[in-house]
Amino acid sequence: MLRPRSALLTSLDALMALDDTRGGHEGLERAALAGAAEALEKQKLRATQRIRLRLFSVAADYTATAAWSALDARQGDRAYALLGKALYLAGMAQDPVAEMRVWNSYAMLARQRGEHTEAVDSAQAAQATPITKRDPFFASLAHARAAIGHSDLGDRQAAIRSLGYAQEALEKAELEQPRPSWMAFYGPAELTAMTAIVRDRIGNPAEAEAASHKALGSIPLHFRRNRALATTRLALAQLHQRDVDQACATASGVFELMKGSPLPGRMRSLLGDYYRDLITLAPDAAVAREWGDRYRAAWRRD
Template structure:
């Protein structure tokens, strides 16, 4: 028995998983006043070729979702339903397909007076918009336009959840709204607008609870830890990172556990707790070694071996292991993906700090200067400006009268003017 490759390809192109397609078909059926009885097993049978010709209402729902005929989706009607007359000419076939498409489209339109129904396809569309915002953040970092766009996405998701066909769809829309709000909070955090970030994180935390989505919950706690760190509340940063470790998703996916341990390590290093910081780093590496390639939310795409190396550089520098910090920065820069421009610039600044703390002033200034070239043409987020400010302060502290320090100071001031 051959599988239905046409349907599999169509699902892949629209980003449908089996259960998501089942939900989307059921949404279409309910919109027409019928019971939604399609389940994950039904879709498996379609894909495996066990069901060669679905029920008429299911076929119509599939045709409306994929904007093509059931035959084009790889289904074949029983022999008794096939015509014995001569093949249709191309014009007749075109007319039939057009009519079938029109009928499918008409079937997808709710009857007058019926409330609009929000289903899986709406969730997928909203998530694709979130993915686009995360790609923008990777290059430009946090800024007000990104924050506004994220909040608009959250507003739309919350408006649609009131019209959701099922409780499952409502929860997924809450999760999308929480992710959008957390993206807005991250944008404020990256811009070092702490008060704004605090308010948005509170909203995101509430929505994540409504969604019962532990991945979003972990994301919020991770951002809380970073916010507390920015504000110098290092004990709270450790507490928030440990709350992230307690999220359910860390027991299912070691990559999330690794991220939470890495954030805890940063907090311990800021408190000067060398032993705890290095122990958390070890836990982060151990968990990451167990992580497998799985579908994950786009916001966590930044995290992997390169980001853990960047975090290692921060921790090692804080606890006084400057040579190890430099080595970790080089490791991070060798593997940070090209689209993550902001992360690459941050890792470069960390490398410059590690070099400076080893009293290699000339090399440190040369390294730090490359950040301006990396971010040329892009807004420089407040978090990066602050880190470069740390480099400048350490430079004039260690070498207040050195010529290279004065030259870098001139470059630093001219770039920000």
């Protein structure tokens, strides 16, 4: 028997809560795809057009959740295929929120693949979705995503300008307004964490460090994966200022934050970036060798 639509939505919220704590993994992806299949099966039954559109929307959200899980696990090809399905379902649902979600994930996937021009293009596609005109909260996220893309391209002016747009939009948003659970991660704290990424990429590691500290002071504790990522970014900013001892101590905290759960692929990759910078900038430092010896197996483990 198919569950009622409200139960489907409740299960989707539960999956997003699991992602906040543990990050993307195969079990989450399988559960999300099962939810999408159930919603699509339900919409085949005789129902009103309004209900069918809503079920297409639920299926789009579940599929986008599966795509996000694959992205976070750094399974790029699978994420790309799932995002294509999610975008199709969002179109069938006539759902601009789901469409914006997919373009946001496309921007992240493009960055993961080193396709920085495409990342900016995807962020701009997110900006063009109708929901950003109705709700500046969504517009803020799209502008912040564009800022990261511009910083990766080395376009300092465009990156700072996009950060400004993101901040202006967020100041206009009603933060307490109900929104989908997948947007729960975003707000002033996450924008500050994204600002840290941009500042480090454009060569302002001291400002990146300050932003990371500020973000970690306000990212809710239950967003464990996001706090661990922000901690890694803090370590990178400290390292880029040649504060090697402090950077290694900070990076070690990531493993404590994620204790009891495997590191998601995206986090392992970022820690790999940290370690490569560490041995490049301080190849002879004893603390660098000790950090590598102690944590190499942990951050490489699947």
